[in-house]
Amino acid sequence: MVADILMDAGYRVFEACEAADALAILDGRDDIGAVFTDIEMPGGMTGLALAAAVRDRWPSMPVLVTSGRVRPGAGELPNGAAYIAKPYMPGELVATLGKMLPHPDSGD
Template sequence: MSSTLLLVEDDATLRMLIADALSMIPVKVVECDCADDALIVLEGTSLINLVLTDIRMPGHLDGLELANLIWARWPDLPVILTSGHCVLKSEQLPSCSTFIAKPWSLDILFETVTKRLP
């Protein structure tokens, strides 16, 4: 297991289910419940290979704002954005990033994550 994914999801149950599902890939999952904590993790390590973040989250930053900060600081770090409330088109995102609309199947999640891992 050489890849590490940063999972940013405010819903604790969903975060746990996603982390458990991703263990089948396998990938190491670091979990955060908000964008502010995700930035702290990213600042503290260079071991994150991929970020999977919900767009709508409470707090100071939402997932899209987090992604924009990531792209400004770490332009080659891929980000998968997900939401059940909005849709982003591929031309709205950097080439290293992807959007998947909720609800998604585990097959879609695995395929998207696997394509973005090094």
């Protein structure tokens, strides 16, 4: 559903089921502008650990973290990462991401 929301807003989306898959996609591409992750995900790495790994390897990459059950505590999000609580409205998600990343139709 999130992929559809973001594609409808004009973003190109690459989906990953686990953090390791997300890191493999990031390793193989140079055209990814942001990472959106849930805190709770399958596999051996949480979304917070993924956010930290992304920040370490791609320091300028915007990271947006979400969860419906877990709220990050002070200092748990990497510098520059943002959090949006579930449930959120599609417009809220797009607006939050838009603040972190220029819209694809803006020419930036």
